[in-house]
Amino acid sequence: MNPWRNAVNRTLLALTGAALLAGGGWLALSGGSVAERLPGWWPAPEHGTVLLDRAALADLRDSGWWTPVVVAGTVCALLLCLTWLLAQPRRGGARRLPLAGPPLTLRSRALADAVARRAEATDGVDRAHVRLPAGKKRSRARVRLLLEPGAAPGPVLERVTRGPLDEAARSLAPHPLRTHVHLAVRSARERRAR
Structure with missing residues (x-):
């Protein structure tokens, strides 16, 4: 912002x-x-x-200036609120990540979805959720991986890092991409309940 x-x-x-x-x-x-x-x-x-008692309000309404001032004040307040609302940046998918060339940008939501799909296709990963909050010169990737039962976290993390996360970092070069990966393991009991 x-x-x-x-x-x-x-x-x-x-x-x-x-x-x-x-x-x-x-x-x-x-x-x-x-x-x-x-x-x-x-x-x-x-x-x-x-x-404000009723008599004072009735006196104000009888004045010729009261109605135009109230209407103009209400319209001005409404226009100020609408201008302020429209000036706010859009959230979520509208954030843009800078690419190698200055005029080139990429929607953070599109890159996050692509990285999540590639991570879910990795051996040992059951589900993946990726968030990419956009920054001006640096971006952060927050990755949550739900591993399959019996999957070793070390090799899975290495495969995800060398695969989808490296691809995302290369696509944003020369701007750095910091990543934070959270791993969780689904138990066999949870898998049966699903």
């Missing part, structure tokens, strides 16, 4: 959360028995008042 976009997202979320927390805290602390224990400088509404 773009660092500027990340900073803007975090700032907007923090400001929105702070405003909601401050408003909710003020409302919660200003009423009931808690209001008697607050310091004298705490801004509290008078007893029995509401934030």
Whole structure:
């Protein structure tokens, strides 16, 4: 994700959360028995008042500027939210991995599916799941292998490393590919239950 976009997202979320927390805290602390224990400088509404009574709202609606301002404010808020939503990057399959040439990219989901299929075709592997989160200059492969009962982890790991993982690293060269492999073994009892 773009660092500027990340900073803007975090700032907007923090400001929105702070405003909601401050408003909710003020409302919660200003009423009931808690209001008697607050310091004298705490801004509290008078007893029995509401934030916006019906008479004040009727006066605002009678003003000629009220309706256009409310409609324009609502439309602006909606457009800002839609712009913010559309500016976010897509998740999952839309991430692109850089290839050897600058204009060339590859969908991370396509490469992950290809590596998983090649890993499942390897001797001793029952199932494989591969995730390839994309980075600008470096990529990571998270591989989870479920081995067949009786398969030796060492030789299976070597076959997968020298086969599908080396092919994936070569396809992304000159950008490095770091891999993290998690191995699990399916027991014969689990295999019968499936």
